[in-house]
Amino acid sequence: MRSVVLLSLLVVVQKTPVGLGLVVSGPSSARAEKRTASLTVPVELGERGYPIYIGPGLLEAGAWCSHISGRRVGVVTNEVVGPLYLSACVAALEGAGKEVVSLVLPDGEEHKSMKQLERTLDFALESKLDRASCLVALGGGVIGDLVGFAAAVYQRGVDFVQIPTTLMAMVDSSVGGKTAVNHPRGKNMIGAFYQPICVVADVSLLDTLPDREFNSGLSEVIKYGLIRDAGFFEWQEANVGALVARDPSAVAHAVEQSCRNKAAVVAEDEREAGVRATLNLGHTFGHAVETCSGYGTYLHGEAVAIGTAMAADMSRRLGWIDEALERRAVDLLRAARLPTSAPRKMTPADFLDIMAHDKKVKDGQLRLILLKGELGSCVFTPDFDTAKLQETLHAFTTTTAALE
């Protein structure tokens, strides 16, 4: 796999020969010699703003460590990621002169819990991390959300760094400061808006990611094109083969453009008072699929893909988009090897029951993100003909898919 990483490095160097511009001193200087070209996408949030570094080899090169002002660092990862990347992360930090302690949590959505949050806080206190210390979240969305929340509340807030290790986390969950744990009564019910000091999207870490998880992340990439970036969508249509084949240059571009889109939305609406809700295209239907199937049957991105197909179908039935656009959305999802049919066992009532408890329900009224107009346009609205919602639910539960 190393050859792929090196190829990626070269490709990105050719494309944007801009390094981090950070000098790493001390024992890590030898590593710093190795060129680590990367793109930087800024998240413009004033005093809470931060950079997203995107490129290969970033974790090991360690230039990101210079963002950490405190002396002590606590790295939190899980049982799957730890054996792969924890030692490189610790080495980079120690090379930058930091004192490092680490914690390995169990893997899986069911551990995004108050129990593991408390375990992380106990670890921080037992390790005598103080207000100037920094937490590092090394993992996918579960680790990022949980460790980010721990950082938000430990001694009323300490610095933290996001090092996403999945495509889903790189293009979506690590950016924007939504942190949380789940509660038995609902996902992400306990949390905070709390921004990291930087995000390190080291695309080399995707080398060890299984294909199904990689493709799951593509559903969020496709989302950005559909809701707000027609040019990006068209690039995906032309390059979906390279993406699925994990061409390093294509992957880096997809991560970059996704982060640029997410950063722009978050800068406009940090606390989801309005436009940020549009990032949930397909998520309300998708959440019903996840809940009804039991967590673990579908990956989050797979459920979102199904939900996106349903949102496109309903948008077309409402006359808000034409059939050609719906077709293009479904075709791209399928080309990314994502499912676009609801589970056979689900009924319209299953969907409606679960969707009634969505966090976006307001005063008892369901609000949906739907496509409307040309490619790259959407709305977040409670105003739609509910007969069309019923038609979509019937179409997806009585046939294997709406469009075959």
Add this chain to the structure above:
Amino acid sequence: MRSVVLLSLLVVVQKTPVGLGLVVSGPSSARAEKRTASLTVPVELGERGYPIYIGPGLLEAGAWCSHISGRRVGVVTNEVVGPLYLSACVAALEGAGKEVVSLVLPDGEEHKSMKQLERTLDFALESKLDRASCLVALGGGVIGDLVGFAAAVYQRGVDFVQIPTTLMAMVDSSVGGKTAVNHPRGKNMIGAFYQPICVVADVSLLDTLPDREFNSGLSEVIKYGLIRDAGFFEWQEANVGALVARDPSAVAHAVEQSCRNKAAVVAEDEREAGVRATLNLGHTFGHAVETCSGYGTYLHGEAVAIGTAMAADMSRRLGWIDEALERRAVDLLRAARLPTSAPRKMTPADFLDIMAHDKKVKDGQLRLILLKGELGSCVFTPDFDTAKLQETLHAFTTTTAALE
């Protein structure tokens, strides 16, 4: 006691005939007829800014309810305050057309815990409070800190209102957005900076507060004078008898001036990067007293009073203030019926051991708030002659007090 309240009402009306300027509609209009003059102290924090209403009869009059935009409200109180004021609080909210649910937690610092936090979050979820709902903290510092923290993390943040029922909470803990729970390894270790939408300091609620608790709150009032408000200190010297006798006009003025001082400090330094730390005058020594004596032996304000006497003693030994100022500080604390001697059983080593774990320790170095210069001036500094610290510790542990 009602006559005292009415007298207070008249006095405050004469002083500042400005009402809340809020119209309460619906079933509470009859109550709204009753004039509820109050002072308003603004906390200037931009989009996070809010008013502190100070005056008698505010809880019952209910004008504060118009700050709450959501339909559903969860009131959280404790077993001591609940029987006294919960029904009035619920009636005011229902009078304003709100749907109210309530939770009564056990009383005491030992219940400012993750366990009671989780209980509060479970209550919110079971009561189906949504993002637009509001939590109301009805109680002293423990309830305010815990419910504020619950509001900070419930669904990533919902509105909350502080209704302090102790003098300590009115003049200090309810203002400024510091929320937290304790951890077995330290006080306030898990929390957030999270501002309420308003603070309702209804001085009538102090009628049921025991004298010892009332006087404990005066230590924070005295603190504002010492660290930043010479005029307020001099007013206290002239009016300490009226304060201890709970003259309503004097009490309202003390609450007002304390809130103005706190609001100014918080506006300047919301997240305690600098000047806000000076609000901890006497707290580092005082925390050692609390810890060594076991929580509950001394009330927080009593321990702070001892700590303030120690800080004044050390400041004088350093030559930073003259003996006359130290004398005035100790005299005022004693006139407020507060202790100024350390517990006989404590040793200098006891103090140093506990103070070494203070949250303000940075890179292993103790930082203290000490008086320096004229009345109303202080510094927050690691730069002091440690021999003088030793002298103070010896003076307070080998005699009953430094100044007799």
